[in-house]
Amino acid sequence: MENNLSDRFFDKLTAVINNKELIKLVISNPKIKSSGINSIIITIAQLKRGYRLSFVYRYSTKDITKNYEFVEGVALIKKALVEDFSNGDLFCIKENISLVTTPSGKIKINTHEPTLQPVSAFRHDKVKDRLINTAGNIYLRELEITNANWEVRREMSDKFRQINRYIELIEPEIKELTKDFTIPQEYHIADMGSGKGYLTFALYDYLANTLGVIPMMTGVELREDLVKSCNIIAKKSGFNQLFFKTGTIQEVELQKIDILIALHACDTATDDAIYRGIKSNASLIVCAPCCHKQIRKELNVTNELSNITKFGILKERQAEIITDTIRALLLEAHGYKTKVFEFISTEHTPKNVMIVGRKISSMSPIFGKIMEDVATIKKIFGIERHHLEQALRGKE
Ligand SMILES: C[S@@+](CC[C@H](N)C(=O)[O-])C[C@H]1O[C@@H](n2cnc3c(N)ncnc32)[C@H](O)[C@@H]1O
Known part of the structure; x- marks a missing residue:
């Protein structure tokens, strides 16, 4: 991985998680299909024990949800994006950032205007x-x-x-x-x-x-x-x-x-x-x-x-x-x-x-x-x- 680019992405990710500005992170495009996991969707969940990162592992016929403390969750995200998946799409309140690893291992990062509303806005839906x-x-x-x-x-x-x-x-x-x-x-x-x-x-x-x-x-x-x-x-x-x-x-x-x-x-x-x-x-x-x-x-x-x-x-x-x-x-x-x-x-x-x-x-x-x-x-x-x-x- 090209360290400076991926570090920038992970620093941003850690900051938006800590500031509760993460709407969701979608990890997709598995490098190896045999794990059976098509994508992982990560959001912040408020549990009785406090805030956690909630991982929904999406298989073809089922979803499995697991919750992790922030530090452990971020480590798992890094591992998934470095070793197992090519795409990470980060949806935050202020911007969207995508990380793509090409088949030759080159990293591309793109930043866009935000496209998703935080859930609190959804609570006031019509x-x-x-x-x-x-x-x-x-x-x-x-x-x-x-x-x-x-x-x-x-x-x-x-x-x-x-x-x-x-x-x-x-x-x-x-x-x-x-x-x-x-x-x-x-x-x-x-x-x-x-x-x-x-x-x-x-x-x-x-x-x-x-x-x-x-x-x-x-x-x-x-x-x-x-x-x-x-x-x-x-x-x-x-x-x-x-x-x-x-x-x-x-x-x-x-x-x-x-x-x-x-x-x-x-x-x-x-x-x-x-x-x-x-x-x-x-x-x-x-x-x-x-x-x-x-x-x-x-x-x-x-x-x-x-x-x-x-x-x-x-x-x-x-x-x-x-x-x-x-x-x-x-x-x-x-x-x-x-x-x-x-x-x-x-x-x-x-x-x-x-x-x-x-x-x-x-x-x-x-x-x-x-x-x-x-x-x-x-x-x-x-x-x-x-x-x-x-x-x-x-x-x-
Ligand atoms: C993708 S899930 C959809 C579940 C639900 N209908 C929904 O839309 O949220 C498909 C479900 O269909 C079940 N399924 C697939 N083929 C089936 C079959 N031939 N007979 C009964 N259930 C089947 C699977 O086990 C799985 O739980």
């Missing part, structure tokens, strides 16, 4: 950003989104914002379903790949306590440890009709599905979830796709468009667009009025598209035409199979 109440809401505290005083913890402010955005987006869809009823309706809801349950609990809370519908909700999750902890939190929160089940999206037994949710279910797990929603005649299907590996591997463009898959990152984006376009078209073909929009815009997640389908007919009157359009897209991009299309074909 009511629209706070559809979920924090005071007395046990699941938020159990999930460590709020602290003992029911305040949103600094390092969880992005997650809280995501939860509120999710509720904001889903609210009109549920209202549309319930608009013709004068008495509360019961809805069987499956949340496929519920993970730690952040969005599952929030939706249950909002439906039961704000919209006044009766949610009969099941979170389906591969990982038994998460299922166990979510069931404990549901009980503590008094959410009597919310259960978590260990199982796979493909095979879990569910009595009925009125509303199918799949948020950030990996790769073809999103297709499996949509398939179950369509086959269960779900009234509403909501998904926020995650990675799009299946179609990326299939892409084989040999015509005049071949250059659009020449560059890795652009090929990745093409794969996302094609995968999700075909998913949306297949929903339309099966009688769902379908919308695709941005879920949440953040600097560090590409997982920000949401697809919502509302059942309006048993099958589209132009089913054949839509399937021809899907076939044309596949042909242009040299795609042999799309997981959802094949599932729907195979079992029809």
